[in-house]
Amino acid sequence: MKHIRRMIVTASFAAFTLTGFSPAALALDVDAAKDLAEQNNCKQCHGLKKDKDGPSFLKTAEKYKDKPNAVDEIVKHLTSGKKVKLADGSEENHKIVKTMPPNDMAQIKNLAQYILSIKP
Numbered sequence: 001m002k003h004i005r006r007m008i009v010t011a012s013f014a015a016f017t018l019t020g021f022s023p024a025a026l027a028l029d030v031d032a033a034k035d036l037a038e039q040n041n042c043k044q045c046h047g048l049k050k051d052k053d054g055p056s057f058l059k060t061a062e063k064y065k066d067k068p069n070a071v072d073e074i075v076k077h078l079t080s081g082k083k084v085k086l087a088d089g090s091e092e093n094h095k096i097v098k099t100m101p102p103n104d105m106a107q108i109k110n111l112a113q114y115i116l117s118i119k120p
Helices: 002-018 030-039 057-064 070-080 105-117
Strands: 083-085 091-093
Touching: 030 105, 057 070, 057 105, 070 105
Parallel strands: none
Antiparallel strands: 083 091
8 A cells, every 4th residue: 555655646746747847836835935035124125026235036036047056046145144245336244034933944945936936
């Protein structure tokens, strides 16, 4: 019986993959991502489709389009606090995204997937 269940799960996963769906794409929770962005004041520096002090989410999505490590790169940016150049030429450390519970990578990856999902 376990063998049959394993075959069904494997076949289902293969079907999703072959039709262009991935488990990560199915897992996107837009409302949770928007809430996390709001809680961290992301929109203070980033517009959805317009640049502010930082690039728009759309510009970020376009930059990482079709790159296999896109989610990881954005997660690294959201969690590293690295220096960023602002529109006025000054530099500051990018704010580290805070989650509740602390350092919840699933929430941060969801936010990265949301940013990558922005379309013109």
